Amino acid sequence: MSNAKTKILARLAGQSDISVELPKLTGDWIQYTDPVEQFCDTAIEISACVHLANGRDDCTELINRLVCMDTAEMVCCCAADVEVASLVLSSVADPHELELLDVFIAEGKIGVAENGAIWVDDHDIAHRAALFLTQHLVLIIKSGKILNNLTEAYSSGVMDFSRFGCWISGPSKTADIEQSLVIGAHGARTLDIIVILDE
Amino acid sequence: MATRNTPHPTLAKRFVADRDRAHWHDESLWFIREKRDLQAHGLPEWEELRARAAQIKKHSVSNLAEYLLQFEKRATALGVTVHWANDAEEHNQIVLGILRSHGVKRVVKSKSMLTEECHLNPFLEHHGLEVVDTDLGERIVQLRNESPSHIVIPAIHIRKEEVGALFSEKLGTETGATDPKYLTEAARQHLRQKFLQADAGITGVNFAIAETGGIVVCTNEGNADLGVSLPKLHIACMGLEKIIPRVADLGVFLRLLARSATGQPITTYSSHFHGPMYDGEMHVVLLDNGRVEVAQDDDFREALNCIRCGACMNTCPVYRRSGGHSYSATVPGPIGSVLNPLKSPLEHTSLPFACSLCGSCSDVCPVQIPIHHQLYQLRSELKRQGNIKTAKSLQMWFVGMLFRRPRLYRLGGWAARWSLRCFGKLAAFRWLTIWGRQRDLPFPPRVTFRKWHNKNRPTDGGRHV
Numbered sequence: 001m002s003n004a005k006t007k008i009l010a011r012l013a014g015q016s017d018i019s020v021e022l023p024k025l026t027g028d029w030i031q032y033t034d035p036v037e038q039f040c041d042t043a044i045e046i047s048a049c050v051h052l053a054n055g056r057d058d059c060t061e062l063i064n065r066l067v068c069m070d071t072a073e074m075v076c077c078c079a080a081d082v083e084v085a086s087l088v089l090s091s092v093a094d095p096h097e098l099e100l101l102d103v104f105i106a107e108g109k110i111g112v113a114e115n116g117a118i119w120v121d122d123h124d125i126a127h128r129a130a131l132f133l134t135q136h137l138v139l140i141i142k143s144g145k146i147l148n149n150l151t152e153a154y155s156s157g158v159m160d161f162s163r164f165g166c167w168i169s170g171p172s173k174t175a176d177i178e179q180s181l182v183i184g185a186h187g188a189r190t191l192d193i194i195v196i197l198d199e
Numbered sequence: 200m201a202t203r204n205t206p207h208p209t210l211a212k213r214f215v216a217d218r219d220r221a222h223w224h225d226e227s228l229w230f231i232r233e234k235r236d237l238q239a240h241g242l243p244e245w246e247e248l249r250a251r252a253a254q255i256k257k258h259s260v261s262n263l264a265e266y267l268l269q270f271e272k273r274a275t276a277l278g279v280t281v282h283w284a285n286d287a288e289e290h291n292q293i294v295l296g297i298l299r300s301h302g303v304k305r306v307v308k309s310k311s312m313l314t315e316e317c318h319l320n321p322f323l324e325h326h327g328l329e330v331v332d333t334d335l336g337e338r339i340v341q342l343r344n345e346s347p348s349h350i351v352i353p354a355i356h357i358r359k360e361e362v363g364a365l366f367s368e369k370l371g372t373e374t375g376a377t378d379p380k381y382l383t384e385a386a387r388q389h390l391r392q393k394f395l396q397a398d399a400g401i402t403g404v405n406f407a408i409a410e411t412g413g414i415v416v417c418t419n420e421g422n423a424d425l426g427v428s429l430p431k432l433h434i435a436c437m438g439l440e441k442i443i444p445r446v447a448d449l450g451v452f453l454r455l456l457a458r459s460a461t462g463q464p465i466t467t468y469s470s471h472f473h474g475p476m477y478d479g480e481m482h483v484v485l486l487d488n489g490r491v492e493v494a495q496d497d498d499f500r501e502a503l504n505c506i507r508c509g510a511c512m513n514t515c516p517v518y519r520r521s522g523g524h525s526y527s528a529t530v531p532g533p534i535g536s537v538l539n540p541l542k543s544p545l546e547h548t549s550l551p552f553a554c555s556l557c558g559s560c561s562d563v564c565p566v567q568i569p570i571h572h573q574l575y576q577l578r579s580e581l582k583r584q585g586n587i588k589t590a591k592s593l594q595m596w597f598v599g600m601l602f603r604r605p606r607l608y609r610l611g612g613w614a615a616r617w618s619l620r621c622f623g624k625l626a627a628f629r630w631l632t633i634w635g636r637q638r639d640l641p642f643p644p645r646v647t648f649r650k651w652h653n654k655n656r657p658t659d660g661g662r663h664v
Contacts, residue, residue: 008491015263025450028244095429150465155447162473172421177354185383
C-alpha cells in the first residue's frame with residue numbers, strides 16, 4: 001500500500017462519526033405529457049436540428065438529404081440498418097486517421113426530454129474519438145427510448161457502466177469570449193438528431 | 200512561513216478604478232445568474248434536488264474512506280491505475296512520473312481547478328514538457344500568462360478586443376479582428392493540431408463513482424474528450440471530495456450542475472469514463488491537500504459539498520464588482536473565501552471579509568452550502584487566531600463595547616449626530632479607520648428613532664426605551 005494512501009486513510013480514520021443517511025433517489029421528478037415533443041423542443045433550444053423519421057428506410061433517406069452530407073467526403077456510420085456510403089470504423093487502425101472526418105453517424109441508447117441529451121456508448125464505435133473529432137454529428141434515437149428525466153435514465157438499466165459512454169446534448173459550443181455563444185468549439189459544428197417514430 | 204497575499208480590498212481598488220470595465224464585468228456575470236434562474240425555475244423539483252444533492256454529498260464526505268476504497272477497487276478492476284497523493288508536490292511528482300515513463304513530450308489538458316491548485320502546468324513545463332490548456336477560456340489566460348479569474352468561465356475578465364490582439368500576436372489572426380466567432384474558429388484550428396500531436400491527455404474530474412469505479416467529466420467544448428480519445432494515455436486528477444456513492448446519484452448532480460453554472464439544462468458533453476480506451480492506459484490521481492482536515496471540521500465540512508459550478512461567484516455582489524483576480528486564489532468568490540482561509544488562514548485573511556453577508560451565495564448553491572454563515576464564522580476564527588489587523592480588531596472591540604452599554608450608546612449617538620452636522624463626511628475619520636474609507640455618511644435625521652418610537656409606540660404595552 002502506498003505511503004500516501006496509508007496516511008490519508010489513517011487521517012480519515014479519525015473522522016468524527018456523523019451519520020448522514022444516503023437518500024433514496026425516487027421522487028416526484030418532472031413528467032411531460034409528450035416526452036418526445038419536449039425532447040425535440042429542448043434539443044432545438046440547445047442548437048440541435050431535429051428530424052422525424054417513419055422507420056429505418058425513411059431515416060436513411062433523411063440522412064442522405066442532410067445539408068452536412070452535401071459536401072461530405074469522409075463519412076462514417078456506426079448505426080445499424082442505415083444505408084449510407086461509409087468508412088468502416090473498425091478497419092481504421094489509429095483514430096488520428098479520422099482527422100478529416102466530415103460526418104459521423106451513430107445511434108443513441110436513450111434520449112432525455114428534460115435536457116435534450118442522448119446517451120451514446122462506444123459498444124458499436126471502435127474509436128470513440130469519431131464522436132468528437134467529426135465536423136458534423138448525426139445521432140439517431142428511437143422515440144420509444146425517450147424518457148422524461150435523467151433519474152429515469154439512470155434507473156432504466158439500459159446504460160452500460162463498464163465502458164465509455166457520454167451524454168451528448170447539442171453541438172459543441174463555447175461562450176468564453178465575452179459570453180457570446182459560438183457553436184462549434186472543438187467538437188462537432190452541427191448536431192442532427194433523427195427521431196425514429198415508433199415503428 | 201506563509202506570507203499574506205495582497206489583501207482583497209487593495210486589489211479590488213485597482214479593478215474598480217476602471218469603472219467601465221468593472222460595470223461590464225458585473226453585467227456579464229449577472230447575465231449568467233439570470234440564465235441560471237430561468238433553468239432553476241423551469242424545474243418544479245429544484246429545491247428537492249438541492250436537498251438531495253446536499254444530503255448525498257454530506258453522506259459521502261462523512262464516509263470518504265469507505266467510498267474511496269470502493270472506487271479504487273472497482274476502477275482497478277476496469278484496468279485503471281489509482282494513485283494517492285497527500286499534497287500538491289506528491290500529486291505533481293506522480294503525474295510527471297507517469298508522463299516520463301511513457302516518454303511524453305506534449306500534453307493537452309482540459310479544465311481542472313485541482314491542477315491549478317497544484318500549479319501543475321509550470322511544474323511540468325519546468326521539466327521540459329509542453330502543456331496546452333484546451334478549454335478556450337483557459338487557453339486565452341494561458342497565452343496571457345495569467346491564471347483563470349473564474350472557475351467556469353476563466354477569461355470572463357478579458358474583452359474581445361484583448362483576445363483579438365492576443366490571437367493576432369500568438370495565432371496569427373487578422374489584426375483588429377474581434378468577432379468571437381472568428382476568434383473561436385482560429386482557436387479551434389490551432390488546438391486541433393495540438394490534440395492530434397498530443398502524447399497524453401490530462402483531465403479534471405467532476406464526479407467519481409464509487410459503485411462503478413468510473414469518472415465523469417463535463418464540458419461544452421468537447422475538449423476533454425478530444426484530449427483523451429486521440430492519445431492513448433489519460434490521466435485524471437481529482438480531489439478526494441469528488442467521490443459519490445452511486446452512479447444513479449448523477450441523476451441528481453447532472454441536473455443541477457450546468458443549470459447552476461451557465462443556465463444550460465446539461466453540458467454538451469457529460470462523459471463517463473469506465474476504464475481506459477482500447478489499447479490505452481488510464482490513471483486517476485486522488486489528492487488530499489488539506490481536504491481531509493476540512494472533512495473532519497464539524498463547522499466547515501459542508502464546504503466540501505462544492506461541485507464547482509461557480510453560481511456563488513455569478514451572484515456575489517462583491518465578486519461581480521471586484522473580479523476574480525482580487526482574491527489571489529485558485530478558487531475565488533464566496534466558496535473560495537471559505538476554502539482558501541481554511542487551508543492557509545495567514546495568506547487569505549482578507550477573504551472572509553470580502554462579503555456583505557447578503558446570503559445570495561447560499562441561496563443559489565446547488566448543494567446547499569451555508570456559505571455566508573461559514574464566512575461569518577471564519578471571521579471569528581481568524582480573530583481568535585490573532586490574524587486580524589489591530590485597527591480592525593480595535594474598531595470591533597469599540598463597537599462591541601458601545602452596544603453593550605445603553606447609556607454610552609445614547610451619548611455616542613448624540614455625539615455622532617452632532618459631529619455629522621458639524622463636520623459632514625469628515626466624521627467618518629477616513630484617514631483613521633478602514634471602515635470609513637469606502638463610505639459616505641448621511642445627514643443626521645431631525646428626529647432620532649428613539650424619540651420617534653417613544654412618541655408613536657402602541658399604547659397597549661409598547662415599551663418605552
